Amino acid sequence: MRAIRVASAALLGLTALTFTAPSAFAGDGDDHNITPFGFSVQPSTITAGGRLSLLLKRDGGCNGTVRISSGVFDTVTIPSGRSSATATIDRDARQGAVHEVTFVCDGVSGHTNITIGTGTGTGTGTGRSDDLSPLQVPVQQGVRAGVGGSVGGFDVKEIGLGAALVGGSVGVAWYMSRRCGASDDA
Template sequence: MRAIRAASTTLLGAAALALAAPAAVSVAADGVPAPKAGGRPAKASSAFLISPAVVAPGGRITLSAPGCASTATASSGIFDTVTIAPGSSATATVDLDAKRGAVYTVSFNCTGGVQGSVDLTITGGATATATALSTVLVPPRGVQGGLGGSTSSADAWTMAGGGAMVLVAVGGVAYVIRRKAAAGRRH
């Protein structure tokens, strides 16, 4: 009787571990840990700010110069020079031909002589903001059958975990059947 309790406890513990493991580690498709919720942080120096820190070609960035008491300009080879009023911010659109994965330097110049630079990383595909002209309404087509996202790429650890669970279940069933058969012969 103790063996059955121990086997069921072990089986339940293994199942709980297998179910909790995917929630404990969140990994993106490229093998890098997934970013935390809230998006990418802004990059800043002591007097200059770029947000977001990583942008796709064609994306928009917000530039500000809180360290400047006067008008500032921001320039880079991947967008037109932008003038920033004191105490405010300005936006710029990154050129579509910006090289993916590259890091560009954005130079800031204050009218009072303060200068500095902040790096901007280019990545991903082009971004677009939906407008009334670009929004397309699609009539409802009903439920789309199929796998519905129930499959994804299975790595070696997932396959090993699933195989181990199947082996434990088969072993448990075989053990219980054998014990019942042995108990039936004694009476």
């Protein structure tokens, strides 16, 4: 009878652990845009007629020409060996609209969004052609390796639910073992 009690307690503990695991893997949906190369646009909010910097970090995952397209600028290519280009946003782009920018390299694509802000011009100046600053590539920083899930912080609801499930399964296992023990003694 002792083996049945131990097996049922182990099964309840495993069940509680199984129900807490999906919350560890649940994300906000941003991981569906993983590519072997890095990419970004600057600025992410730009005015109609402004110049958008298209930045690429190849990291060995993109060897060919990169094709970048969106509904608010003409298709741009970054040739092999280069890591940046610029695009001019259409002057008739609607303010407040969000547009997808697609980077395609070696058959792999990644997407990011830009927002059309208010005004006209470069997004930071008066809109005159002499306000256009040269492309400034940001300083690349290393990844935040080794911090695991602690980057996003703690979710008190998930921790509480996990603790309640584990505590409940331990409590039920203890109750069942005490109840079965009392019936064995009778």
